[in-house]
Amino acid sequence: MNGAYAIEGTALTRPYGGFFAVNKVDIAVPHGEIRGLIGPNGAGKSTLIDVLSGRAAVWSGQVRMDGRDIGALGAQERRRQGMARSFQKTNIFPELSVREQLDIAARKAEKPNVEEVMDELGLGSLGQARARDIAYGEQRRLDLALALIGRPRVLLLDEPAAGLSMRESLGLATLLRDLAQRWKVTVLLVEHDMEVVFSICDRITVLQLGRVLAEGTPDEIRRSPEVVTAYLGSAA
Amino acid sequence: MSRATMNLAPTRVAAPRLSHLSWLLLAVALAAGFGLPGVVASVLVLTLLTQAVIGGMLAVGVGFLMRQNGVVSFGHAAWYGVSAYCLGLLLRHEVVPAELALLLALGVPTLMAFLLGLVIVRVPGVAFSMLTLAVGQAFHEFSMKAQGLTNGDDGFAIPLPDSLFGLPISVVQQPETMFVLCWSLLALVIFGLYVTVRSPFGRLTEAIRENEERARFIGYKTVLPRAATYAISAFVAALAGLLFALYNGFVSPEVLHWSLSGSALIMAVIGGSRLLWGPALGAVIFFFLKDLAGNLTEHWPAMIGVTVIVVTVLMPAGIAGTLAELFGRLRKAGGGA
Numbered sequence: 001m002n003g004a005y006a007i008e009g010t011a012l013t014r015p016y017g018g019f020f021a022v023n024k025v026d027i028a029v030p031h032g033e034i035r036g037l038i039g040p041n042g043a044g045k046s047t048l049i050d051v052l053s054g055r056a057a058v059w060s061g062q063v064r065m066d067g068r069d070i071g072a073l074g075a076q077e078r079r080r081q082g083m084a085r086s087f088q089k090t091n092i093f094p095e096l097s098v099r100e101q102l103d104i105a106a107r108k109a110e111k112p113n114v115e116e117v118m119d120e121l122g123l124g125s126l127g128q129a130r131a132r133d134i135a136y137g138e139q140r141r142l143d144l145a146l147a148l149i150g151r152p153r154v155l156l157l158d159e160p161a162a163g164l165s166m167r168e169s170l171g172l173a174t175l176l177r178d179l180a181q182r183w184k185v186t187v188l189l190v191e192h193d194m195e196v197v198f199s200i201c202d203r204i205t206v207l208q209l210g211r212v213l214a215e216g217t218p219d220e221i222r223r224s225p226e227v228v229t230a231y232l233g234s235a236a
Numbered sequence: 237m238s239r240a241t242m243n244l245a246p247t248r249v250a251a252p253r254l255s256h257l258s259w260l261l262l263a264v265a266l267a268a269g270f271g272l273p274g275v276v277a278s279v280l281v282l283t284l285l286t287q288a289v290i291g292g293m294l295a296v297g298v299g300f301l302m303r304q305n306g307v308v309s310f311g312h313a314a315w316y317g318v319s320a321y322c323l324g325l326l327l328r329h330e331v332v333p334a335e336l337a338l339l340l341a342l343g344v345p346t347l348m349a350f351l352l353g354l355v356i357v358r359v360p361g362v363a364f365s366m367l368t369l370a371v372g373q374a375f376h377e378f379s380m381k382a383q384g385l386t387n388g389d390d391g392f393a394i395p396l397p398d399s400l401f402g403l404p405i406s407v408v409q410q411p412e413t414m415f416v417l418c419w420s421l422l423a424l425v426i427f428g429l430y431v432t433v434r435s436p437f438g439r440l441t442e443a444i445r446e447n448e449e450r451a452r453f454i455g456y457k458t459v460l461p462r463a464a465t466y467a468i469s470a471f472v473a474a475l476a477g478l479l480f481a482l483y484n485g486f487v488s489p490e491v492l493h494w495s496l497s498g499s500a501l502i503m504a505v506i507g508g509s510r511l512l513w514g515p516a517l518g519a520v521i522f523f524f525l526k527d528l529a530g531n532l533t534e535h536w537p538a539m540i541g542v543t544v545i546v547v548t549v550l551m552p553a554g555i556a557g558t559l560a561e562l563f564g565r566l567r568k569a570g571g572g573a
Contacts, residue, residue: 108455
């Protein structure tokens with residue numbers, strides 16, 4: 001591993017229709033850490049993930065992975081560097097079978113670990129099922145599975161628990177914590193479910209109106225008066 | 237060692253093997269082509285069938301693009317016509333031997349389509365269709381205006397050689413033999429496309445069609461496979477254009493006109509593009525409907541239009557797609573009984 005941080009963004013700015021969705025944000029996530037990214041709607045969480053992952057078209061600042069500047073790389077090259085992401089809205093291949101799409105993802109991976117990922121995410125019995133025919137929770141797991149093929153080093157997750165039941169969300173949180181430790185993957189997690197965030201994150205960054213409002217351990221964030229006022233309220 | 241570590245062994249992603257049934261169907265299709273001229277006594281019907289098979293091949297090209305890239309071409313006559321003109325001009329000016337002219341007539345439009353595809357496949361939906369229409373009409377206009385080269389609106393007769401690849405030229409000009417050749421090539425083209433769609437490349441293009449963004453985020457560059465698919469569909473259209481030129485021995489701007497692209501699209505819609513042979517079935521229906529309706533009224537296009545509306549509303553998957561669904565249901569019912 002090179003560099004102090006697995007993923008690092010400096011002065012990240014993303015203009016969006018006359019205002020800044022992300023405004024001079026600095027974020028640095030050390031290797032193996034699970035970093036939560038929280039904030040009210042419109043705070044710029046998903047936009048920040050888009051900038052880091054190469055999805056955003058117009059932006060400024062610097063993005064580094066293991067100390068290497070990857071700002072000029074497209075989504076495909078970032079994936080080759082070991083960065084993967086999931087999406088806020090389920091982003092799978094609906095007409096392909098679960099197995100087919102994981103196989104396609106595996107063709108681009110140095111370590112095509114399809115069986116492993118299917119086992120980990122409980123998709124083993126759904127291999128032949130067409131993705132559009134499986135349950136929503138299973139589709140969310142498939143979305144995550146596509147990101148996990150090849151054992152990425154940096155995983156950017158945009159609301160992976162969105163639409164899941166409380167039981168499914170907590171199961172997902174446990175799985176993420178477990179995988180991050182075993183696979184030594186660095187995770188940046190955008191999530192509205194505070195139970196998930198506070199239970200698995202090592203540190204949390206709070207965004208508000210495109211800027212960093214606070215950063216710290218879950219306990220520090222819980223106790224931060226600014227964060228409680230701006231976002232957490234009774235959830236703290 | 238954890239379970240996860242133990243399972244990390246690379247998974248080989250192999251192309252699915254072709255079933256015996258696929259080979260059997262190809263053999264039956266080829267045999268049917270050889271047998272049909274013996275059954276059909278009428279030269280007129282054979283001529284119509286030959287035209288339908290050539291039209292069907294063009295429609296198969298259009299359908300393949302719809303199936304794999306999820307986009308509609310309004311300008312595939314361009315590759316059909318460029319192939320026909322390419323053959324005609326090369327033979328007319330005696331630039332290269334006839335056999336090489338045949339290969340160039342296939343290769344040139346395919347290469348042109350690939351290069352164009354690298355640009356236009358980036359554009360989604362209707363905009364893509366409009367670009368294909370524009371490109372097609374640009375070729376058409378060129379053929380009309382470049383009098384010195386193409387003889388403009390009048391077109392020109394193609395000076396075909398006495399033989400091609402050792403076969404007398406009559407083979408490609410008599411409906412009995414030309415039908416067998418066209419039918420065999422169509423069967424081989426559909427089989428080749430079937431192999432392609434089942435290959436890792438075919439699966440990838442389907443994935444890109446389904447969700448291009450996700451394909452990029454699992455590490456794929458998406459323009460190249462889409463351009464390659466466009467080029468493959470153009471190759472099929474070019475083969476149809478080449479057969480047309482050989483059969484008719486004549487080429488004119490009509491082979492580049494948007495109405496031909498539109499007819500091919502109608503054939504693909506009637507037959508359905510989900511199944512590779514659907515557009516070919518659509519072509520046979522189109523040509524026979526056109527012939528029948530043409531004998532009844534000069535307003536035959538209205539009858540084709542009604543057919544398209546009926547098929548689109550009642551059978552969104554096309555006639556082939558609907559037949560396949562019915563067959564699937566019957567098989568299920570039979571299995572359950």
